[in-house]
Amino acid sequence: EAGVTQFPSHSVIEKGQTVTLRCDPISGHDNLYWYRRVMGKEIKFLLHFVKESKQDESGMPNNRFLAERTGGTYSTLKVQPAELEDSGVYFCASSQDLDAEAFFGQGTRLTVV
Amino acid sequence: AQSVTQLGSHVSVSEGALVLLRCNYSSSVPPYLFWYVQYPNQGLQLLLKYTSAATLVKGINGFEAEFKKSETSFHLTKPSAHMSDAAEYFCAVTLYNFNKFYFGSGTKLNVKP
Numbered sequence: 001e002a003g004v005t006q007f008p009s010h011s012v013i014e015k016g017q018t019v020t021l022r023c024d025p026i027s028g029h030d031n032l033y034w035y036r037r038v039m040g041k042e043i044k045f046l047l048h049f050v051k052e053s054k055q056d057e058s059g060m061p062n063n064r065f066l067a068e069r070t071g072g073t074y075s076t077l078k079v080q081p082a083e084l085e086d087s088g089v090y091f092c093a094s095s096q097d098l099d100a101e102a103f104f105g106q107g108t109r110l111t112v113v
Numbered sequence: 114a115q116s117v118t119q120l121g122s123h124v125s126v127s128e129g130a131l132v133l134l135r136c137n138y139s140s141s142v143p144p145y146l147f148w149y150v151q152y153p154n155q156g157l158q159l160l161l162k163y164t165s166a167a168t169l170v171k172g173i174n175g176f177e178a179e180f181k182k183s184e185t186s187f188h189l190t191k192p193s194a195h196m197s198d199a200a201e202y203f204c205a206v207t208l209y210n211f212n213k214f215y216f217g218s219g220t221k222l223n224v225k226p
Binding site: 102 | 154155205
């Protein structure tokens with residue numbers, strides 16, 4: 001069974017550009033989470049989808065970030081326009097139930113220059 | 114509010130020596146506590162978790178952690194370090210065993226031959 005897959009693994013963009021990160025959860029997992037780790041600090045929660053609905057988006061830093069999960073399968077996280085402080089590693093995780101084990105992807109390292 | 118503090122961003126031990134990674138938590142409700150490990154170029158992997166059952170929790174790869182309410186701690190230990198244990202370790206707390214994690218800033222473990 002495939003794990004959580006994230007694309008791309010690395011992205012380098014210029015300030016002001018747009019970047020879209022993608023996460024493919026484990027098949028059948030209704031719950032999908034986005035996390036971010038900035039500059040070697042703690043990993044912080046961004047948001048949580050249950051199927052295609054945003055259950056909790058309290059961690060989204062500002063309106064330059066837009067997450068979608070159309071059809072309740074894969075999810076995208078768009079940053080537009082990107083700023084220098086958006087650099088970091090973006091992790092995606094999925095779980096079958098709210099209290100089931102969450103499985104993490106390897107992350108997307110985003111560098112904004 | 115929930116938070117986690119990991120003392121020591123870098124820990125170095127010799128192969129065969131005791132591994133001790135420290136984690137202290139703050140939680141407004143009885144906590145669920147986790148340790149995750151990230152090997153190079155991989156996603157986060159669950160090592161072990163405490164969910165209010167036994168206070169000594171055994172995980173994978175010979176790791177264990179003890180929940181001490183009086184000390185608000187959940188330190189991770191392994192009696193004998195192996196070279197393959199070199200990785201970054203994250204302590205995390207959640208509410209009600211749900212997957213909205215509050216992570217610590219991580220501890221990189223280096224194992225010397």
